[in-house]
Amino acid sequence: MIDPMSVAFDIDGVVADTISLFIEIARNDFNINQLQYEDITSYSLEGIGGIDQDVMTAILEKILNGNYSIPLKPFDGAPEVLRRLGQSYDPVLFVTARPYPGPITEWITDNIGLESGAVEIVATGSFEGKTDILLERNISYFIEDRLETCVFLKDAGITPILFKQPWNRENQLFYEVSNWQELEALIEY
Template identity: 45%
Template sequence: MVVSLNKKSYIANQSFAFDFDGVVADTMSLFTAIGREEFGLTDFYPEKITDYDLTRCLDVELDTLMQIVTRVVSTKYNHRLEPMPGAGEILQKLAQISGPLLFVTARPDAESVEDWLKDTLDMGKDSCEVIATGSFDAKAGVLQSRGKKVFVEDRLETCFYLKEAGIEPVLFVQPWNRRPHSFHEVRGWSDLADFFGV
């Protein structure tokens, strides 16, 4: 359980932030849809992704996986990247209470995420900021520099790294993070709404 902070204080002090892929955006559904429809991978569904290292859980050539990942990150696809259920409504409420929200992503550029947040969730630059680190390991430094104490993340390995850096991870449950840990878990945005008290 997260016990280091009073929930009201970190909302009031804006000391929390969010990952993007797998937390706000349902990126794995997009990833697998591209795999099925454009690469002919018929048995390719989000439930099959039980490890963040795709080569450990999918019987697909590495080159094909990298092509699909590149398509997703470059936003060159014919599918729609959907939000996780409830994400838009809860994020809007949090932004109204605490002010602009911070999103920290390991993607290499922030612009595509900013555009998606604006177009899909109606969150402009006045209600959010996106920092793209290009690396999972770089997230901790960004969060520390911004005074963030709590981070909602779906990659379990990143959670361990954040904890070591003094940042309290909140693990957004996904099929690829079902291994032992001691972090607070949320099973979707309704759980996050309860967690934040909104």
Template identity: 40%
Template structure:
């Protein structure tokens, strides 16, 4: 059972009318087995938006945007940045995580390294190709065997559900609300990694840091 502080955290981050709602499909009193959970990468493991803003500032002189302004997953809908610049930066984010010095979100590398002791880590991303981001993950998880890091690139958010079903993943952490909703409909229990672009009323458990996962996944040492 969760320590009281973790359970209280969960209740505080769920809308009151959803705490006991049957459609939520999430038993908060049963910690998750490490083998049952999968992870998105951008916005969950990788601090992709920090890299986006840094490139915009350093290379294009755009110093008037902040992360809190990114209120939509689709950047062009919420930032006053020319579309051609947005496309250029995104292309670089996808192609060269090392060159743009992509950093992990605080605590991600440490938590995943500890989790890997219990089995293979599974990452499912909507990126079009896995090679560059897989190499980046291997680099930040240097104490984890490459064979224990599985990365699947679906090319589209809507393709994640089928992949996760095939892998028998029961829980998934993502920052894209539409993906969370799609997975929920397919019976995959979703956890939202809190970001400015996914705020709002949802029936899903929401975490704001990797530290929040410590009391949710089985294993006192995680």
């Protein structure tokens, strides 16, 4: 069982359904219609569905800067679980590999319903940078969707919990959860 104070969260692919937003931006702004969520079986966005690298970069920039009108949605159950967690301790810690938080800070407060003082968001700019922050904050468990990051975490002594996604189905090493209900069942309030 997980002590609420010892857990932290990735954002994209765990709390926020960023890949669905990616697919919608590709469709609406770049006329790329063949992308399907289930087809995204590799985390590397390079080469997704044969998308041109410049288009890929443009879509990612839009996401990073909040330059989109389609809503970025939280995964089912994430707001409720995070709110309950926020009632037992604060701040709830989010660590993202985004280079800067940009619109995601406001997104978290708006969509999760936690006050800005009840959350802390750290943008590391790199996947590798997550471990240092987590160790500094005495975090023992991290919810993550990228397999390669789970390897870094484990090597640093942090227990990764993999949030199941089409792009991490090669997992054979890490404990995984399919949804936020399964994740909440691990937390000892």
